[in-house]
Amino acid sequence: MKKIYLSIITMLFILPKSLFSQVITGIVKDAQTKRPVNFCSVQILQIPTGTTTDANGIFKINIPENAEHFRLIFSAIGYQRDTIDAQNNLTVYLTPQNNLLNDVVVTGTSKAIRIKENPVAMVSVSQKAIEQTISENTIDAISQNAPGFAAVKTGPNVSKPFINGLGYNRVLTLYDGVLRVETQQWGDEHGVPMDDYTIDRAEVIEGPSSLMYGSDAIAGVLSMFVVLPKDTDRLIHGKFLSEYQTNNGLIGNSLILNYGSKHWSYALRGSERIAKNYSNPIDGRVYNTGFKMQNLSAFAGYKNAKGYSHFNLTYYNNRQGIPDGSRDSLTRKFTYQIYETEGENINIPQVDTITIRPIVPNNILNSYKLSPLSQRIQDFRIYTDNQYQLGQSEIKATLGFEQNIRREYDHPTDVNQAGEYIVLNTVDYAVRYNAPSVWNIQPSVGVNGMYQTNSNKNATDFPIPDYHLFDIGSYFYGLWKYKQWTIAGGIRYDRRSENGDDMYIKANPVTGFYRQVFSNDTVGSAHQFNAFHFSFQGITGSVGATYALNNQISLKVNIARGYRAPNITEIASNGLDPGAHIYYVGNLDFKPEFSLQEDLGLLGTYNDFSFELSVYNNYIQNYIYEDLEVDKNGVPVVIVPGNKTFQYQQTNAELYGLNATFNVHPQSWKAFQFDNSFSMVYGNNLNPKYKNAKTQGQYLPFIPPPRWLSSIDYDIETKNKILQNISLKVTTDLNLAQNRYLGLYNTETPTAVYTLLNFYATADVHYSKNNIINVECAVNNLLNTAYQNHLSRLQYFEYYTQSPNGHLGIYNPGRNFCFKVIVPF
Numbered sequence: 001m002k003k004i005y006l007s008i009i010t011m012l013f014i015l016p017k018s019l020f021s022q023v024i025t026g027i028v029k030d031a032q033t034k035r036p037v038n039f040c041s042v043q044i045l046q047i048p049t050g051t052t053t054d055a056n057g058i059f060k061i062n063i064p065e066n067a068e069h070f071r072l073i074f075s076a077i078g079y080q081r082d083t084i085d086a087q088n089n090l091t092v093y094l095t096p097q098n099n100l101l102n103d104v105v106v107t108g109t110s111k112a113i114r115i116k117e118n119p120v121a122m123v124s125v126s127q128k129a130i131e132q133t134i135s136e137n138t139i140d141a142i143s144q145n146a147p148g149f150a151a152v153k154t155g156p157n158v159s160k161p162f163i164n165g166l167g168y169n170r171v172l173t174l175y176d177g178v179l180r181v182e183t184q185q186w187g188d189e190h191g192v193p194m195d196d197y198t199i200d201r202a203e204v205i206e207g208p209s210s211l212m213y214g215s216d217a218i219a220g221v222l223s224m225f226v227v228l229p230k231d232t233d234r235l236i237h238g239k240f241l242s243e244y245q246t247n248n249g250l251i252g253n254s255l256i257l258n259y260g261s262k263h264w265s266y267a268l269r270g271s272e273r274i275a276k277n278y279s280n281p282i283d284g285r286v287y288n289t290g291f292k293m294q295n296l297s298a299f300a301g302y303k304n305a306k307g308y309s310h311f312n313l314t315y316y317n318n319r320q321g322i323p324d325g326s327r328d329s330l331t332r333k334f335t336y337q338i339y340e341t342e343g344e345n346i347n348i349p350q351v352d353t354i355t356i357r358p359i360v361p362n363n364i365l366n367s368y369k370l371s372p373l374s375q376r377i378q379d380f381r382i383y384t385d386n387q388y389q390l391g392q393s394e395i396k397a398t399l400g401f402e403q404n405i406r407r408e409y410d411h412p413t414d415v416n417q418a419g420e421y422i423v424l425n426t427v428d429y430a431v432r433y434n435a436p437s438v439w440n441i442q443p444s445v446g447v448n449g450m451y452q453t454n455s456n457k458n459a460t461d462f463p464i465p466d467y468h469l470f471d472i473g474s475y476f477y478g479l480w481k482y483k484q485w486t487i488a489g490g491i492r493y494d495r496r497s498e499n500g501d502d503m504y505i506k507a508n509p510v511t512g513f514y515r516q517v518f519s520n521d522t523v524g525s526a527h528q529f530n531a532f533h534f535s536f537q538g539i540t541g542s543v544g545a546t547y548a549l550n551n552q553i554s555l556k557v558n559i560a561r562g563y564r565a566p567n568i569t570e571i572a573s574n575g576l577d578p579g580a581h582i583y584y585v586g587n588l589d590f591k592p593e594f595s596l597q598e599d600l601g602l603l604g605t606y607n608d609f610s611f612e613l614s615v616y617n618n619y620i621q622n623y624i625y626e627d628l629e630v631d632k633n634g635v636p637v638v639i640v641p642g643n644k645t646f647q648y649q650q651t652n653a654e655l656y657g658l659n660a661t662f663n664v665h666p667q668s669w670k671a672f673q674f675d676n677s678f679s680m681v682y683g684n685n686l687n688p689k690y691k692n693a694k695t696q697g698q699y700l701p702f703i704p705p706p707r708w709l710s711s712i713d714y715d716i717e718t719k720n721k722i723l724q725n726i727s728l729k730v731t732t733d734l735n736l737a738q739n740r741y742l743g744l745y746n747t748e749t750p751t752a753v754y755t756l757l758n759f760y761a762t763a764d765v766h767y768s769k770n771n772i773i774n775v776e777c778a779v780n781n782l783l784n785t786a787y788q789n790h791l792s793r794l795q796y797f798e799y800y801t802q803s804p805n806g807h808l809g810i811y812n813p814g815r816n817f818c819f820k821v822i823v824p825f
Contacts (some may be wrong), residue, residue, distance in 0.1 A: 014481075019341045020768070022062070022063060022088075023060050023061070023062055024060070024063050024087070024088050025058070025060050025088060025089060026089060026091060027053075027056075027058050027059070027091055028040045028042075028057045028059065028074060028076070028080075028093075028590055029081075030093070030094065031093035031094055032572065035055025035057075037057050037590070038053055038054065038056070038057055038077035039053060039824060040053040040057070040059070040074055040075070040079075040094070041074070041076065041230055041773070042073070042230070043072065043073045043075075043076045043179055043230060044061070044070055044071075044072060044073075044086070045070065045072065045073055045120075046073040049482060050072075050073075050230040051230050051232055052230055052231060052237075054770065058491070058537075061232075062262055070085075071084065071085055072085075072090075074094060076094060079094035079095060080095040081104065081126075082094060083114075085103055093536070094587075105118065105122055105203050106177065106203070107122070107177065107221055107537070108122070108209050108221060109204055109212075109479065110432065110477055110479060111394075111434060111442060113479070113486075115603075116546070116548075116554050116603050117481070117546055117554075118488070118556075119485045119486065119488050119546045119556050119557065119558045120207060120209075120560075121206040121558070121599050121616070122204065123145075123148075123203070123206065124201060124203050124204075125145045125201060125202040125203075125204070126201055126203070126761055127200050129793065130145075130201075131776075131820075132762060132776065132778075133783065134245065134760075134778050134780045134818045135197050136157055136159070136193065136275070137157065137159050137192075138192075138196045138224065139151050139160075139161055139191070140153075140200050140675055141196075141203065142161075144733070146202075146204045147659040147677040147678065147679040147707075147709070148163060148206050148614075148659040148681070149162070149163055149204050149222075150162045150707075151162065151164075152190055152791045153180070153791060153794070154189040154323075154579075155189075155278075155320070155321070155323055155794060156248060156289055156813065157191065157289075157291040157320045158190070158298060158320070158458075159191055159236055160185070160188075160191065160192075160448070161173060161222045162219075162426070162791070163189075163204065163219045163220035163222070163353060164206055164220070164616065164618070164681050164685045165460065165657070165681040165700070165703045165704065166219030166655065166700070167219065169185055169216050169567045170217075170218045170219035170564060170593075171219050171220055171222060172205070172220075172221045173185075173221075173222045173223075175194060175224060175227045176225060176226045176312065176383075177203075177224070177430055178383070178400075179383045179400040179402070180426075180450065181402075182452065183377075183379060183402075183404045183424070184406055184428040186464075186567045186568065186569040186570070187569075187577055187580055188577075188579075188580040188582065189322075189375070189577075190406070190579050190794055194224065194274075194295070195254070195297060195316070195377040195579060196485075197241055197252070197254035197256075197271045198224045198256065198271070198295075198487045199224050199225070199226065200226060200228070202222065202225075202717070203221075203223045205217075205220045205612065206220050206659065207219075207558070207599055207616065208542065208560040208597050208618075209221045209542070209560075210473055210560075210562045210563045210564075210597055211477065211490050211491070211541060211560065212446075212477065212492075212526070212540075213448070213494050214448065215473075215494055215496060215538075215563055215564050215565045215592075215741075216564060218564040218593060223260040223358065223731055224660060226312075227256065227267075227300070228265070228301070229258035229260045229265040229301070230258075232259065232261055234259070234261050235261070236257060237258045237259075237260075237825060238825055239255075239256045239823065240253075240254070240256075240728065240823045241253070241255075242820070243336050243819065243820040244818070244820075245275075245278055245816055245817070245818045246815075246817040247274040247278050247814060247815065247817075248276055248278035248279070248816075249276045249368070250275040251273070251274050251275075252271065253272055253383055254269070254270070254271035254272075255269070255270055256263045256268075261301055262541060263303055263304060264301070264302055265303070266298075266299065268298050269295070269298070270296075271295045271297050272292075272294045272295075273293045273367075273760055274290075274291070274293070274366060274368055275291055275319075275347040276366065277290050278562070279813070279814055279815045280411065280786060280812060280814040281784055281786045281814050282807050283332075283334075283380070283810055283811055284333075284365070285334075286334070286810055287321075287336065287360045287364075287365060287371075288322060288323040288324070288336075288370075288371050289321055289323050290321050291320035291370070292315075292318070292319045292320075292368075293318040294317045294318075294368065295315070295316050295318075296314070296315045297315070297318075297329045298312070298431055299312050299313075301524065303541050304800075306388050306389045307386070307387045307389055308387055308388075309384065309385075310385040311384050312380070312382070312383050312384070313381070313562075314379075314381040315378075315380050315381075315384050316378065316380075317376075317377075317378050318377045319370055319375070319376050320370070320374060320375050321371055321373070321374050321375075322339070322374055322375055322578065323797060323810070324581060324797055325792060325794065325797025325798055325799065325810055326354055326355075326357055326642075326799060327353045327800075328359055330804060331359070331386065332803060332804065332807075333359045334359070334360045334365070335359055336357060336358060336360050336371070336373075337359065338352075338358065338412050339352040339412065339413070340413055341640060341641055341642060342640075343639075343640060344419075344514075344640070345413070345510030345512070346413070346507045346686075348413065351472045352412075352640050355800075358425075363709075366533050371507075372409060372411060372415035375406070375407065375408045375409070375579050376405075376406075376408075376410075377404070377406050377524070378403075378404075378405040378461065379402065381720050382400065382401050383398065383400025383401065384399055386398070391436070391470040392435065392436035393434060393435050394432070394433070394434040395432070396431070396434070396606025397433045398405070398426070399427075399429050399430075400429075401426070401427055401428075401595050401774060402422045402425075402427075402428065403423065404426075405422075406421070406422045406424075407420065407421045408420040408421075408461075408578040410461075410578035411460070414511070417458075418457075418459050418460070419459060419460050419576070420459050420461050420462075420463065420576075420577060420578055421457040421458055421459035422455070422459075423455050423457060423658065424452065425453045426451070427451045427695065429448060429449060430446065430447070430448035430449075431446060431447050432444055432446035433445050433446065438486045438505060439480075440480055441479070441480045442475070442481075443476070443478045444477045444478070445474070445475070446474065447472070447474045448473060449471040449473055450471075451468075451469070451470050451471070452467075452471075452701070453782070454466060454468070456503075456719055458513065459516075460516075460528075461576075461578055462503065462505060462514075462516065462528055462574075462575045462692055463569065463573050463575035463577045463583075463584050464584075465500045465501075465528070465532075465568070465574075466501065467498055467499060467519065467532075467568055468496050468499055468505065469496065469497065469498045469499075470493070472494070472495055472496075473493060473495070473563075474492065474493055474494055474509075475476070475492035476491055477490035484548040484549070485545065485546070485547045485661045486546040487543070487544070488544055489542050490541060490542065490543075492539070493539050494537060494538050494539075494540070494563055494565075495536070496536045496537070496565045497533075497534065497535045498505045498533075498536075498568065498571070499532065499533050499534070500531060500532050500568075502529065503527075503529040504517050504522045504525040504527055504528060505525060505526055505528045506521075506524055506525035507823070516528075529572060530572075532813075534571065536566070536592045537592075537782070538592055539561075539563075540560075540594075541560070542559065542561065543558070543559060543560075544557060544558030544559065544560075545557055545600070551604065551819075552604055552605055552606055553602070553604045554602075554603045554604075555601070555603075556599070556601035556602070556603065557598075557599065558598075558599040559597070560596075560597050560599075561594070561595065561596050562593075562594065562597065564595075565596055566592065566593075566624060568586075569601055570586055570587070570624050571586050571587060571588055571590050571648075572586045572588065573585060573586040576640050576643055581642065581644065581797070582643060582644055582646055583639045583643050583644070583645040583646070584646055585629065585646065585648065586648055587648050587649070589649070590648070590650055591622045591623060593620055594620070594622065595619045597605065597617065597618040597619075599616045600616075601613065601614040602800045606622050608665065608667055608668075609665065609807070610661075611660070611661060611662045611663070611664075612661045613658065613659075613660045614658060614659045614660070615658040616655065616656060616657060617655075617656040618655045618659070619671065620653045620655070621652055622651075623650065623652060623685075623771075624649070624654035625648070625649055625651070625653075625700065626646040626648060626649075626701065626811075627646065627647055627648070627649040627747075628644060628646055628647075628744070628745045628746075629647040636745060642799070651685055651686060651687040652687070653683065653684065653685055653686055653700060654683070654686060655681055655682065655683040655684075655703075656681070656682055656698070657679070657680045657681030657682060658680055659679045660678045660679075661675070661677045661678075662675070662677075663675045671714055671715040671716065673712070673713040674710075674713075675709075675710070676710045676711075677708070678706070678708045678709075679706070681703060682703070682740060682811075683700030683701070684698055684699065684704045685697060685698055695740070695742070695744070696743060699740070699742050701741075701742040701748055702791060703741070703790075705736050705738035706752065707735050707736070708732075708736075708738040709732070709734075710731065710732045711729055711730065711732075712731075712735075713725070713727065713729045714745065715727050716728070721766060722766050723765060723766075724764055726731075726761065726770060727760075727761070727762045727763070728761050729759070729760040729762075730758070732755055732757055732758075733743070733755065733759075734755045734789070735751075735752065735754055735787075735789065736753050738750060738790040741790070744815045749796075749809075751790040752788075756784070757781070757783055758782060759779050760776065760777075760778040760780060761776070761777045761778065761807065762774065762775065763775050772824065773821060773822070773823050774821070775820070775822075776818070776819070776820040776822070777817075777818070777819055777822075778818045778820075779817045779818070780813075780816040780818070781814055781815050781816060782814070782815065783815075785814075786811055787811065787812055788811055789812050793808035793813055794809065794811075794812075796812035797809060797810050802822060
């Protein structure tokens with residue numbers, strides 16, 4: 001066994017000797033104007049290294065001697081990415097349009113493949129699209145650019161990814177394309193911790209991806225890639241970004257420093273974002289929705305002709321408010337808590353009365369100072385990613401560690417006492433071997449999984465127990481390409497064990513708060529959690545094909561069986577999550593979820609337009625969902641006042657829908673582009689007792705309404721040497737009414753149709769011969785529309801059944817101006 005471990009460590013960290021390389025030169029030009037494209041990224045496909053073009057569009061790059069086996073990726077903001085065989089004296093013409101069907105993607109496949117060739121439905125979102133979208137975080141930006149992708153929100157700073165109506169632990173999020181993000185994602189208000197200013201691009205798999213990733217990818221995968229150093233000139237390069245948003249006074253700053261040589265590269269990144277309470281035309285400023293966030297990361301990389309090794313460190317620190325929606329019944333002004341909730345402390349002389357609280361002063365509402373009742377989330381990652389060629393084969397190995405610390409402060413009488421304090425440690429590992437091609441088949445085998453430990457610290461609320469988890473899975477994947485055909489598929493076996501011990505709690509006689517006690521101090525205690533020992537396993541697989549009818553149109557078909565083991569809160573929870581305002585109750589009898597999804601797609605790429613249509617049907621066996629707990633009279637059970645109680649249930653379910661895009665980019669009017677996307681999903685609970693019950697149990701919760709995104713882009717080329725080009729963009733975001741909601745016991749309510757109008761303007765300012773500043777001015781919700789997004793949890797933060805102004809719950813943000821400056825150097 002020691003020899004096996006030593007072999008794995010050797011594969012991960014010992015670097016092979018570099019081979020002799022040659023220098024390739026070339027020039028990149030605009031396909032329409034024939035002008036040079038400066039600051040274009042030039043990257044070797046097989047090795048994540050490269051360079052950028054200078055002010056005249058010229059580049060130089062070191063590539064392996066056997067250049068005929070390597071391809072170069074050319075990408076620049078405002079242009080369609082292209083991939084070309086490496087050769088000397090290249091002249092590359094980039095098309096100024098956003099045609100995503102030819103983007104090269106790597107998520108969910110053994111090797112890089114173009115979207116139009118991949119049988120699995122996928123979307124690629126560029127750095128340009130992310131940077132030019134006004135949002136509080138990258139998840140929101142992606143949801144504005146990827147049909148079928150949405151976000152469940154708990155305030156501006158918490159966005160949970162959903163794909164085709166499924167989220168939480170059903171969507172696997174990858175950081176830097178390799179490391180799974182493990183941050184207690186079972187919680188409603190648990191977002192994705194990352195530096196939003198360092199994301200280079202995002203890839204979204206729209207469907208079961210258990211074949212390559214195992215459990216927790218039953219709905220799909222969100223893979224976000226970090227900007228890597230590309231220059232090899234031994235000079236310091238980088239980017240400074242600064243932005244300001246008017247609605248919540250968001251101030252964001254970011255600095256990226258890169259250094260690279262022929263074999264070594266380094267990066268240091270840092271950012272900070274602060275915001276006060278956001279506002280809308282119905283509620284005014286929404287109390288306790290501000291946040292303060294800092295990010296630091298470092299990168300070191302080595303590369304040679306055979307491959308690369310990357311080493312990464314990241315640190316995320318976030319403090320954000322915990323909104324609860326309490327108000328004065330007459331004025332509808334927000335109020336704040338000053339006493340403890342009943343049952344939370346045995347020594348309090350006064351108990352909080354939710355409907356009788358002091359009104360929040362205006363100076364507090366408009367301040368960057370956060371309330372003591374807030375969350376603090378810290379996340380630390382250290383990981384290595386390695387990929388090397390072994391003759392005609394290839395091996396890729398990753399190893400990472402992530403520590404996620406979550407503290408939720410909900411005690412107004414002792415603001416330093418955390419209500420919830422959980423530390424989650426995760427070791428993530430993966431090894432994949434890409435064998436030499438045989439009969440046009442590219443075979444791959446791999447093993448991946450994780451080891452987790454979770455522990456409760458000095459807290460008063462215990463929603464989930466201490467536990468440890470071990471997960472491992474192995475798979476075979478094959479890709480066959482011949483003429484117009486691409487066929488891909490494989491099979492996988494997974495096994496996961498989850499174990500926990502008995503936990504006891506009792507009140508501390510000094511503080512009055514509950515605390516965890518151990519075997520020598522259990523007299524008079526409550527049995528919070530029973531010991532459990534679970535083992536889940538499953539066999540999954542997929543097979544799909546793409547057929548190119550001609551150079552423009554391709555057909556796709558794919559069928560996949562997904563697998564997901566129940567997460568810890570679903571099987572063993574028994575306590576209050578203060579930030580979610582939910583008391584969770586698990587079920588120890590749950591079985592794993594298995595899904596069977598069929599996808600059918602049609603893609604077309606023409607000179608003047610492109611389109612894509614994807615329809616799917618997803619049947620899920622043993623679907624797990626939250627159900628509001630009620631008594632025999634249908635009255636909601638209240639264990640902790642001011643908080644709902646949800647009991648997890650299991651049933652069969654079905655989801656079906658479509659995602660479509662239609663983009664117009666006429667060659668005769670090169671400055672114009674018209675993009676459209678539409679997504680729709682229906683979800684039904686197949687429990688026989690809810691048959692034809694519609695809103696009273698038939699429909700699944702958190703199903704996004706039909707959505708149509710549309711945008712018009714127009715680029716203006718000027719003759720001014722300083723202000724050479726200006727881009728204008730108008731977008732509409734139409735969300736139709738959602739009347740297919742889970743209305744049983746008022747778990748959800750319907751949401752009305754609304755349309756948001758947004759405007760963007762960007763300009764490149766040439767302040768010297770070789771230096772450019774990118775300036776962006778934009779406005780979201782230009783008409784200051786009052787609306788409630790169906791996936792916003794804040795609309796349910798309400799303690800009254802009637803309101804003097806006719807509005808219940810918290811509304812989404814109103815008009816928001818954004819000013820952003822990006823300075824590359």
